[in-house]
Amino acid sequence: MEPTNVDILRERHRGSGDPYLEFLREPSMSAGLYRIPAGEPDRQTPHAEDELYVVTAGRGRIEIDGETYPVERGDVVFVERGVEHRFLDVEEDLETLVIFAPPEGSLDATG
Template identity: 45%
Template sequence: MRTTLLGAQTSLQSSPTQFVEMLRHGSMSVEWYAPEVVDLQQPHEQDELYVVVRGTGMFRNGNTTHPFGPGDVLFVPAGVEHRFFDFTADFGTWVIFYGTKGSEIQ
């Protein structure tokens, strides 16, 4: 399996949402996410990783808030409230969902 940033950006242009799924295998799914102005996400049922490709801004993960930029990897456990905010117009990130619903066993 393989996907590319260009393929993801092209697919997103024809999507009615701010994200598009690009790969899936078992419990793992990879999406390209590029919100416009406001991040409207709700907590997810699976653990997730964000791999920021472009843009900068702030990220709230539960009770913690910190800046983010290209090259950052952000982990969010299943069910935790999280949000990107004050992000630049060019912001885009890979999102990788994985594991069982309710989070991985530690």
């Protein structure tokens, strides 16, 4: 993959109509841009892969395994595979760079 820029990814994402835009898939990992508009719920369910979020815009909270933490631009959040998590109380459109290892969907629920 050639180097890219978050602004370029944002433009591609805006036109997709989907909250998640995968832009990288390799044997060891995948990455995408995930967006939740202010006031909207996060509809994701636990993943079978480890996940790293880098908040690139917005503000809200994330609940991980029953614990709640504030998140805003610049925050980095790790979620271990299979752990219940979701973003809550999105006050400003929330955008995150998401990295899965191994690639999202490559493992079943038992790993």
